[in-house]
Amino acid sequence: MSIMEELKNAVIKGHLDADAPYPPDMVGQPGVKDLIEKALEEDIELKTILNEGLIGGMNIVGEKFSSGEYFVPEMMISAKAMKGGLNMLEPLLVKEPSQKVGTVIMGTVQGDMHDIGKNLVGMMLEGGGFEVIDLGVDVDPEKFIENAKENPDAIIGMSALLTTTMENMRKTIKLIRSEGLDNKIIIGGAPITKKFADDIGAEGQSNNAGEVVGLVKNLLKSEKQ
Amino acid sequence: MSIMEELKNAVIKGHLDADAPYPPDMVGQPGVKDLIEKALEEDIELKTILNEGLIGGMNIVGEKFSSGEYFVPEMMISAKAMKGGLNMLEPLLVKEPSQKVGTVIMGTVQGDMHDIGKNLVGMMLEGGGFEVIDLGVDVDPEKFIENAKENPDAIIGMSALLTTTMENMRKTIKLIRSEGLDNKIIIGGAPITKKFADDIGAEGQSNNAGEVVGLVKNLLKSEKQ
Amino acid sequence: MKQNRKIKQLVISDENDLTFGKAPHPVECGKGLVIGGGQVYPEINFTLPSMTVEEDTWQEVRNQYSTIIEEICQRAVVLETSGIVVEFELLPPMTLNPQWGAEITQILRNTLDNYYEKDGLRSALRVTPVDVRDAERPPRMRNGKFWDKTYRSFELCAEAGADMLSIESTGGKEIHDEALMQGDLAGLIFALGSLGARDMKFLWSHIVDIANKYNVIPAGDTACGFANTAMVLAEKKMIPRVLAAVDRVASVARTLQGHLEGAVGPTKDCAYEGPYLKALCGIPISMEGRSSACAHLSTVGNIAGACCDVWSNESVQNVRLLSANAPVVSLEQLIYDCRLYNTAIEAGNDYSENYRKMLIESDLHLDPQAYVLSPEVVIRIAEKLVKCETPLAMTIQSARETVKIIEQAYNNKELNLNKGDIRWLGLMKTQLETIPEDESQLLENIKSGPLANKFLPEEYGL
């Protein structure tokens, strides 16, 4: 197995480093961190480590999840292992800023405390290599605006689970736009439909955590054109 | 029993004239037409005949219907008897135009063939003393506009039973307004909600034939203010 | 496949054999579903949310149907359903542009095929064009643009992948609507027993031909525009419930004509005359009850299931509920209902008989419309009907027997009636005394009355 194959496999299994207790049958074997170290020593390109090793591994995790073989707990463990790897690469990546995939500001809207869906989406995005700024729950429009100003390139993701808070998405988008901010906005949560998203002027919508990475990537692509 | 009481009763029972076969137990007794004749002979005011006798009787029919004692067939028979009476009064009423209660243009919107609800509403309105211009089913916006132009004081009533034709109400209202017509518009039909009516700019809405007379009267009142 | 042109005796004559999941003449359709062969299958029906159907929105219409069918199949797989019937009821513009109806049929067909291959989901697709002949007043039934469109819609949908063909046909409705509002039994009976029955023969001989040509199943029709209009009006207290009950049974002879022409079932879900048809010709029937409350309220939520072979939600818009889109919600409810039917059948006679009795007993005494769906009453009335020589005679007989049986039930304190109902039982009895069984006589009466100019006799071969 090549190092990249090994790295990919360590992400899939969620094995952070040789000392990590999970999965039991890999204890003692090199994990994500160890393999990245080795790869850097062997002068493998950062881009390759990131795209083939980490994101490549996470893509397979995503597939396993979609097919019903993996559940969220497994996915979280892989995401953590991947994040451990990313943390090592980050100081090096800043020197090559074009490598940064993108930033997403995530929050559950005002009045709403449901965050499981939002957290999952955040996790998937991190797994896809995005930086996620999580504003938590019950987030008022001002807080979204503040963060959008600081991150003009970021995509904003809003979640709402209550029929009585989904209207706060409309309000928030209005206020964001009235500040002259043009961040792309995506929304989600059980009661949200495509029609509603169109109605309130959100650029994207999904009811499926698995689709979100693709959705965000497409939005970024269309932005560049 | 005073003549007005008798007239009222004849309307309630749906007894048109002495020869009318319905109701069986009133055959041979004076009916609506006979009693109006008698009332005119006795110089009772037109207003009184209309309001106390005919409309008064029909009001009671409405009450009996609301309470579940009468059904539509009974109501139709009374409405017919009342109409017979109205026809006699009409030539006399034109001389006193202020007595005319009002006109309603009714139609089922384009693409929709359901007309039972619309017909019922029409009947109730006629029972309430209104003139009803029935445009039938599958009525295109142009036809509504044409009739509205001819009857600038008329209220327009539109009916739709399909979720796929209710949007044609929006279209029709837009076109009516774009012609500069300001007829009051009311809508109804099973899928129509208050919210939808507000949304598309209709002035009134009802899912209940029994309420419609009141609705239309209120609209006319507000117009006069 | 054609049934005898006249029914001489009941196919089911013991009320206990009029039960759910089993029909003397099962129908095999779609991907190996045997309807009436020992299992009850769910039939899921759906429609668009508030939107127009036109060139501009057509892509969105297609998306709606794709999403609905995808979500339905997914859920059916998760719930490990042994098979589903999917009904696509066209909307008027989809029959007026027959190609549109065919496009949607194709979308549904493809998705059902996919799920069969991928997950082994068994299914059958019922397609129901709109009877757009009703778009003219008085309607032309055998000529003209609207008849052509209706015919073409059947052809194209059959070609595009329907497994079964149905329709809610409207022959005679132009008279029935008026008569119903006037409580005029002669008009009702003329509309159903003469005009309706004649149009059913005409229409279904054509549908059966198309079905044979494309090798699909001519399933069945429904008196929806007649007796269900009456049911909805009774629900709104616009007409007495006893009138709606009489109208229901009076629609049997009309719908029967389709089966005499070769329709083999399952009948359309909204044909509450189904139990009578099952007794008369042994065909499997689709019925709807408590799980079609999304489409219309009713007083026969349980009893409607007593002898169903397919169990339907009638229709629901594709709107988002708290859990999922409404079609998925409906499907789930139907599946749980069917699990009960099928568990009862598997568990054996004790269970299925008890369950059937519960379904009947729980609604029977509260409404005359429920009462006339009880298998015992169905058999009693149907026995009288086989003796009639013509559809018109059958229709009159249905009305007379129904009035009699409801009156008896009321007198025996088996049935709750209110004052208005009781008054109307009397009114109907009087009316029924004077209606002639001779078709030309009845026609003359109608022609000399206020309904004369509402219909075109020649369109019914009169």
Place this chain on the structure above:
Amino acid sequence: MKQNRKIKQLVISDENDLTFGKAPHPVECGKGLVIGGGQVYPEINFTLPSMTVEEDTWQEVRNQYSTIIEEICQRAVVLETSGIVVEFELLPPMTLNPQWGAEITQILRNTLDNYYEKDGLRSALRVTPVDVRDAERPPRMRNGKFWDKTYRSFELCAEAGADMLSIESTGGKEIHDEALMQGDLAGLIFALGSLGARDMKFLWSHIVDIANKYNVIPAGDTACGFANTAMVLAEKKMIPRVLAAVDRVASVARTLQGHLEGAVGPTKDCAYEGPYLKALCGIPISMEGRSSACAHLSTVGNIAGACCDVWSNESVQNVRLLSANAPVVSLEQLIYDCRLYNTAIEAGNDYSENYRKMLIESDLHLDPQAYVLSPEVVIRIAEKLVKCETPLAMTIQSARETVKIIEQAYNNKELNLNKGDIRWLGLMKTQLETIPEDESQLLENIKSGPLANKFLPEEYGL
């Protein structure tokens, strides 16, 4: 009314006595409804369509609730229902402004009173404030603005005319959410058996006091935020179904604490732990199944009804369907379901036993979450639970027994499991070996792990 502070033996120990409509300790409430006294009543729940709740919209909010309750009562009368339970679940702003919740309570109260006087419609009103303590992270459970609002909301709603009080309380959820996503059983058990149980004792001693003061019924709580979150996640294939099943049974000890403090039932509809509580304390329970598909999809649509005393739709928005507004549609479905339950009870043992078996059998083998609701399994596990000394011990025992029983059922081919489920049975068994029954020990473990800063131990008296 207070139950023993500890359960020493099962109130229902024969699985056949764990059946619908009958509870050893019935509860009389509202206008003479006796819950668990031999009839199953529908419980209708509803919520606003898409709109905000604020000063500007308040009049419209009031209109919405007035219309809903009016339409519900009308339909209940038409269907001649012997009684209905109405639940008003507050939305967050209505607890944050306790006066608002009370206003809506009053509207519902008045309409129910009207229909009782006018039409004899019997009813009981359950009011459920929101546990807004969950609005802070980490939440403060016994102090601060949010606790004050929650408390005040109970007082004002009781005063405004509630017949029963309930809540979906959230003590320990801050840990449970995280642990669930990580499949961490130690975290789940700590959240339920320690934090959850402690908060339930604290909270319900207060609710019972308020109930006594206003002479209303302290009904019950639910592990909705816990086990139903797990159920929804399993439905979305986010966690394995066996984990959701274990979490369900592990929530029993937590919800039980409310009843040890004096809650008398009927339990909240979404508390699928209800059958265990009924066996343990003999209280009547509210359950939801196929007719709550509008609120969440599920794999326990029929079996959930096997021993219910009240039957609920959980919740539905006030949106227009083809027939009527969705709350009316839900009510109608519940009423037909209840007609079946009650017809079975009236028809005698044969019928009700058969029907109960059908409800169980039709779901039992397809999902572990259904399996653990079967009365037989409930009694088997509950027998083990009464032997435990502390809520924490009970919670651990629940998890262990559930894993064991699911494994057995799978091995005996009584239960369908997929590969992921089987892998997770193993993973859970391993985890369960190391979880200490000693609360302080477990607390120490959690404090030294990643969940340490997610909760405030002092808010649980720790």
